Every structure is written in structure tokens, then in C-alpha cells.
Amino acid sequence: MIASISLSDIIVSVIGALGAVAAAIIQHWISKRPPPTASGAQPSSLTVTRRRYLVAWRLVAALSLVVAVLAAMQVYQGLTRQPVTVEIRTPTENEPVDGQRYGGLEATVNSVPPGFEITIVVYDTNSHRYNPSDKLCDLQRANHLKCTDIYLGKDGTLTKAQNFVIEIVGITADAKKDFEAYNRTAVEQKYPGLVTLPAGVLIIGERGVVRRS
Known part of the structure; x- marks a missing residue:
């Protein structure tokens, strides 16, 4: 909500x-x-x-x-206006994930306010920083939401398991521009992450996962 x-x-x-x-x-x-x-x-x-x-x-x-x-x-x-509600199907809470890439999140989202698009932000519980996805989620019929190619942290193998929070967020046009500006230089800067989320970002739902390797 x-x-x-x-x-x-x-x-x-x-x-x-x-x-x-x-x-x-x-x-x-x-x-x-x-x-x-x-x-x-x-x-x-x-x-x-x-x-x-x-x-x-x-x-x-x-x-x-x-x-x-x-x-x-x-x-x-x-x-x-009806409050935004979300039911996350996958991943399950604290689901173990092998490797950096998670195949995708699926959920049902209702009553998204006008002027908002949906994307994913990954919160790193170690660095306490946010990494926004460079793709929008696909809101299909019957309010079925699919968000593919979610990246948990950086490349390489972890020495120990690490917790991440996958956040489903609604973003305004201005917030979308802020995310795009970050992602244009994120690769060269080795994905430093955002300390705070910009204005125009509304957290709709979240799910914790554990990257094991």
C-alpha cells in the first residue's frame, strides 16, 4: 500500500x-x-x-x-482513491538465490495511481544503498506484474551469503529520469548505488532474498 x-x-x-x-x-x-x-x-x-x-x-x-x-x-x-495493493508470488520470503542474477519477480498489483510506472529497486543490506533497475516491469492483463533480470549486488562470487531486498516501486516521470541518469554511468562506476531514493518514488511492496554465491 x-x-x-x-x-x-x-x-x-x-x-x-x-x-x-x-x-x-x-x-x-x-x-x-x-x-x-x-x-x-x-x-x-x-x-x-x-x-x-x-x-x-x-x-x-x-x-x-x-x-x-x-x-x-x-x-x-x-x-x-483505492490504496495500492500487491501480492508477490515469486520470490518467496528469504528465498535462496545462486549467483548475481535472479530470473524474475511475479506479482499481482492493483490500483496503481495515474502517472506512475513500475520498476524494481534492489536494496543492499550491507552497503545500505539502492540500485534501480534500468528496465520497467511489465504490467499485463489481470494486473499481473512481471519484472525480469533482477541483479543482486555485483559480479563475482560471494564469500558468504548476503541479504538483499527486492522493492517494487512506482516512479513518476521525474524519478524515471533520475534512475536513467544513474544507470547511464553505473557500469563505469561499478554500481555505487544510491544513498536515498529520489522524489517521486513510492514503494509498493518488497521481498527479501538471500544470495548464496
Whole structure:
């Protein structure tokens, strides 16, 4: 399950609503004030200036209200959207794996939010770093997910068994670009891994495995 409500949407919605209320109060206050008098000023010029202030504040109130409504719609969609669920078929929990390459993960995933694509990130429990796959998973009919060619750690033979966590993640377009940028230089840099996952990555599910060799 992943969170589908953005804190930024809530903040923008509240600020927009407060801005709309404040602007409406100010323009109402301006409209109710008695016309100002100033030596040498023509009443008509004062009236025009006052009208301009009213129009400006009405525009501010309208724009703030639009922002608040759009953000509130995002929050509502997040509250009413079905949570993402995943049932991982393979691998099983702490399944032993021989060698670096694992043949593939299969799962059933439901209610993936719009704008997200699914891929795999492997978490190294020794280095505490993340290695994103350079391929997207294949979401087939009946929400059947297949992720092939998952690599656990680096080339070579291990001297002792090592634990890895295969994470199924949803990524936005920006997160996808971050993963692609990492993978372009990962081979030359011997797969250093990411210390943290970039913004726009949502962990949908995970499964631990043990690489034995």
C-alpha cells in the first residue's frame, strides 16, 4: 500500500483558501470605506484609483479560490482513491538465490495511481544503498506484474551469503529520469548505488532474498 495524498496539496489548498478569504475581506473593506479626500486631488481620480484596487483584490481572491479548489480536488482524489495493493508470488520470503542474477519477480498489483510506472529497486543490506533497475516491469492483463533480470549486488562470487531486498516501486516521470541518469554511468562506476531514493518514488511492496554465491 502506498500513500496517495500529497502534503503539499493540503498545504496549497489551505493557503489558497485563506488567500481567497483574505482578499475578499480586503476588497469588501475597500468598497465600504468612505471615499478619501486629499488636497488638490480630483474626486474622479480618487474613484478610479479605488476601483482599480477593488478589481485587483477581486482578481487575487478569484485566483486564490481557483488554486484552493484545484488543490482540494487533488486531496479529495487521494482520499477516495483505492490504496495500492500487491501480492508477490515469486520470490518467496528469504528465498535462496545462486549467483548475481535472479530470473524474475511475479506479482499481482492493483490500483496503481495515474502517472506512475513500475520498476524494481534492489536494496543492499550491507552497503545500505539502492540500485534501480534500468528496465520497467511489465504490467499485463489481470494486473499481473512481471519484472525480469533482477541483479543482486555485483559480479563475482560471494564469500558468504548476503541479504538483499527486492522493492517494487512506482516512479513518476521525474524519478524515471533520475534512475536513467544513474544507470547511464553505473557500469563505469561499478554500481555505487544510491544513498536515498529520489522524489517521486513510492514503494509498493518488497521481498527479501538471500544470495548464496
